[in-house]
Amino acid sequence: MTNYAAEELCRHGVDALMNGDGNRALAFFEQAVAISRTPLYCTNLAYCLAKERGDFRQAISLCREAIKDEPKNSIHFLALGRIHLLAGQKKEAIRIFRMGLRHEKNKEIIDELNRMGYRKAPALPFLHRENLLNRYLGKLLTKIGWR
Numbered sequence: 001m002t003n004y005a006a007e008e009l010c011r012h013g014v015d016a017l018m019n020g021d022g023n024r025a026l027a028f029f030e031q032a033v034a035i036s037r038t039p040l041y042c043t044n045l046a047y048c049l050a051k052e053r054g055d056f057r058q059a060i061s062l063c064r065e066a067i068k069d070e071p072k073n074s075i076h077f078l079a080l081g082r083i084h085l086l087a088g089q090k091k092e093a094i095r096i097f098r099m100g101l102r103h104e105k106n107k108e109i110i111d112e113l114n115r116m117g118y119r120k121a122p123a124l125p126f127l128h129r130e131n132l133l134n135r136y137l138g139k140l141l142t143k144i145g146w147r
Contacts, residue, residue, distance in 0.1 A: 039066035
């Protein structure tokens with residue numbers, strides 16, 4: 001089979017994923033990776049593995065491999081962050097999303113962060129977030145528009 005066949009399989013996989021058929025998408029992505037192991041195909045396969053099979057370890061490994069091959073492509077960071085969210089690792093997901101934004105502005109990553117409702121950094125980073133001084137100073141700075 002050719003790279004064109006792998007592209008078609010990947011396209012069918014994305015369509016299946018958009019239509020909510022994760023198992024079918026997983027099969028398409030597995031076939032695409034068997035033909036051509038590109039970073040994009042690995043990322044798509046990784047997300048499906050995490051979502052459909054709960055195989056987070058292999059999914060994270062595949063995404064890290066894709067990031068190693070294409071470190072400036074924010075799509076890989078988006079998928080890795082979503083995998084961490086599926087695994088219940090919100091802090092790690094936020095860290096990964098922010099890394100992706102450093103390389104490339106990606107609207108989907110911004111939407112994920114907004115959906116999660118991430119917090120701003122504490123007003124006084126040397127104090128714990130729940131410290132009364134930090135809480136009230138943060139509210140005051142927000143109110144006057146300095147934060």
